[in-house]
Amino acid sequence: MKDSKVALVTGASRGIGLSISRMLVGLGYKVYGIARNPENCNYSNDKFHLISCDLNDVKQLDRILDTIPDKKDVSLLVHNAGLAYFSPVEELSSDKIREMVGLHITAPMLLTTHLTRFLKQNKGRIVFIGSVAGKEISPWGNVYASLKAGIHHYARELFAELRKFGVKVHLIIPDITKTDFYNHLNFEPDEDPKSFLLPDQIADVIRDLVAEDRGWVIPEIQISPEFFKLKRKNKVK
Template identity: 25%
Template sequence: MAKIALITGATAGIGEACAELFARENYNLILTGRRADRLEKLAAKLNKKYDTEVAVCAFDVRDREAVTTNFENLPAKWKKVDVLINNAGLSQGLDPIQKGDIDDWDTMIDTNIKGLLYVSRVVSNWMIKNGKGHIVNLGSIAGKEVYPNGNVYCATKHAVDALSKGMRIDLVQHGIKVTAIHPGAVETEFSEVRFHGDKERAKKVYDGFEPLVAEDIADTIFFVVSRPKHVNINELLIMPAAQATASNIVRK
């Protein structure tokens, strides 16, 4: 019987790369995201290419009722999730604290922290019932240090770091593994979302050096979840070769 991976934020970037890789490795998939059209298109592609079964759940992780309803309405066979990848997350704005947009703050807090919690609350209980599972939380270098104007985004990713450690402690007795993955600069839609669709400004973030790409993180996540049963990788910090810290990047 094929294993099942549930991936949030699967419509682009790291989530989409994970869907492709896990499908290739014979996982069946539950894919979530806000953009139903992208999810359906991705599901059809993966089914055709890898003959993988895909369940699609289109909702915003900020909506607690939508999270619960969509997941609990899945057929019983889909609730035997082996791997949960909490990938849904974003950054909004890059302003000093005194000039921050409160709507941006709410979006980041509700997505990066509360959304992760809503999903994990449901799926961790499935895993406890099944007696196994592995939760992978997407953190960030921003969860390990703070950089200028990163204030609230950094705070949310510090929360993900703390929640990952808390989950590890709470779930170890149930045979459930927990891993936090903390990437540095990854060229996805991340900066475009942060700058509210300003593609030119987003592109400049990656000028002069080779950033990570989504597939680098997907490869790492699959490595983590494919370790032997007795091995748990608690966390990994992954940076481009040109990036030493959040704000120390060698550009040419």
């Protein structure tokens, strides 16, 4: 009998990914977390194994997956890693576009392709962390919002394709969440605590979805704070 269930979480060293990882450890999962800078993580547990990997490096990603000793036991895959650059379309550099495409589209598709055979064997789950930006018109969010809309549709396609194999696919669409996602942007959540979500709240929703097999699936859920408020950052002179 297996000692624990096995999960793989991307972007696991901070923010929403770390909250999800901690929650899963609490449910008895052994969690393999992929992060670009695992040394910045402030959480440790015997069941939490951070792996250093740049998800935009396809060869590195393939090598890392081959080093996970119990990869065949993975029953939960959480696509969480992400970043955003907001600017007028003519000012967005090709490097930033490639970075966002790789992180939001290429890496999740490659990971899913690599692990689906095991998820089928284990009657597992895939969780996508989307964004409300993928449902709305986002000023200067032209590439980021389009990529999120794309991964939303990919999640919906997978739900339809994999449900007959016992693999449950969930698309979680958070609204404004207070993380360091906004560190390099020119706007951030308002101070009003009712105007933003916290990473642990996202993790709580996922816990309710994965804690037990009820024989039914919620394929998509949007989570929003009570109020919509953003603020522009003060420009540094």
